[in-house]
Amino acid sequence: MRPPHQLSLITEPSFYHGVSEAAYVALLARQEDGGMRQQSFRVALLDKVIQAAPRDRDCYLSQAQFMRPNRRAVNLYSLPLLFCDLDPVSRHHMPPEEWRRAVLMVCKDEGIPPPSLIVYSGRGVHLKWILTTPLPRAALPRWNVAQKMLGERFQHIGSDPQARDASRVLRLEHTVNTKTGQRCEVIWVTDGGDGMPIRYPFDVIFDEVAPLAREQLAEERKQRAETQQSPRWHERAALTVVNGGRHGLKLINFQELAWHRLEDLRTLATMRAAQEDGPEPLQGQRMLFLFWSLNFMALSHAVKPASFWMESQALAASLGPEWRYDRSEMSTLYHKTQAYFRGEVVEFDGRKLPPLYTPRNATLIDRFAITDDEQRALRTILSQEEVRRRDAQRKRDMRRKAGAQDRQAYEATAQHRREVARALRSEGMKQREIADQLGVSESAVRHYLK
Structure with a gap:
């Protein structure tokens, strides 16, 4: 006979993990020998798996969904919520009711919409803002920015800066935190008016926590572009390394561009692998794809030094299941990633750039020998000719939409x-x-x- 606590129904994950045959989530559970075991399963099987999960020990569930049974950012599928992990700022234990009051007070003071759910983890709390529509993987850079800003708003009451990434797992409802013996429980639900937790459009949360709303950011970029003058190449200053914060870096621009270039490289690798008949696709090109993909993942904050080698391994497996590469070939990129996350920047021509590689489109087209036909399927790695072709096509489409004849x-x-x-x-x-x-x-x- 199952213990009484094992009969409690786990419902919290179903509020944000919708049924999907294409996506996976990961469940981590502590074993009787003290070790941890991770399993990935399709979201469509979520209810059956979590009801069978052991409740008398540590169990964790991924908050994002993945396109492969591998919980790494390179395999990201969608992001159904924003979250914040809070732990006590001192060893002093806070009961659930005190946590609830503290969180809602911060939300009121900071002008942040209250979380859809507050989950007591047995020691701290997890705050979750469920999104009206899950974000696609292409939106990861903006999601990362929102996560960082949310964490900063709750930093004074214990926000964990290391628990904001898309591959993060959080404790599963009704399971026991073995460090404290306390059970993980939902302690607050913001009603959405239909008896279910409230859901927020992502832009609503982003605009509340961002220093400037998206429209203001776009207007500022436009004004800078209109006033900026580009000096001749021989008049530009030499590169100098500056230690310190990343003030002046266009975080959103860098992250979005880097992530879109990563997506272009994945598209290019998929197209080329489909054209090859051999057992080892992308023979001779895999290290090139691995190096530049990881560089752009680091620029977009999808990979950090702590997860660099795990993400590298997952990405290498996607390029060739049996492929093994020499770590020494990636050591320079790893050290540049460390410098980037330490806050170092490269100052060039009055601009502050990351120490990672930021190549021009022409450089990438040359390195990967990207053809004109291949560029038609890409988003950002484009030659000037392809840019002009798309601009002309866009203008033709606009004229037709306005009623003009071809x-x-x-x-x-x-x-x-x-x-x-x-x-x-x-x-x-x-x-x-x-x-x-x-x-x-x-x-x-x-x-x-x-």
Whole structure:
């Protein structure tokens, strides 16, 4: 017979992990020998798995969803919530009711919407803002910024700066924290009006915690672009390393661009692997893809020094399941990642840049020998010719949407009007009368009759 506590129904994860056959979540459980065991399973099996999870020991569940049964940022699928992990700032134990009051007071003072859920972890609390629509993996840079800013708002009451990443796992409801003997429980639910926890649009949370709303950031970037002057290349200052904070770095710009370039490299690798028939796809190219993918993951804050080698291993497995690479070839990139997260910057021409690699599009196109056809499937790694082609296509689409005819249709209409104008003229009709009947100007009629 199962113990009474094992019969308690776990419902908290179902509020944000929707049913999906394409995504995976990870469950970590402490074993009887004291070790931890991790298993990944499809989200569609969530209810069955968590109800079978042991309740008398530490159990953790991933908060994000992954496209493969591997809990690494490179395999990220979607982000259904924002969260914040709080621990006591001292060894003093705080009961759940004190935590609830402290959190809601901070939300009121800081102007932050209250969390959808407050979960007591047996020692601290997990704050969770469930999103109206899960964010796709492409939005990870903005999600990371929101996570960082949320953590900073709660830092004075114990926010853990190391527990903000997308691959994070948090304690599962109704399981025991073996360090304290306390059970993990939901202690607060903000009602959304339908008896369920409230859900927030991501932009609402982001604009509340960001120093400037997204529209203001866009306007500031536009103003800087209009006033910035680019000196000649031989007038630019030499590179100098500056120790200290990352003040001046365009965090959102760098992170978003780096993440989109990572996505382009994944798309490129998938296309090239599909074109090869051999048992080892991307032969001779895998180290190139691994190096630059990790560089862009670090720039986007999807990988940090502590997770660098684990993410590297997961990414290498996606490029070739049996492929093994030499760690020494990645050591320079690892040290640059450490410098980046220590806050070092490179000052160049009055700008502050990260110590990681920030290549131009032309450099990447040359290194990967990206063809014009391959560029058609990419988002950011584009030549100037491809950029101009897309701009021309975008303008054509806008003209069609506004009601303008394409060239072929326009010429067919003009030919028809010429024939009608000449026929009416042969019947003795005046040019003004022909213009009125065709709905065009007299000068157009004169042109038709030439």
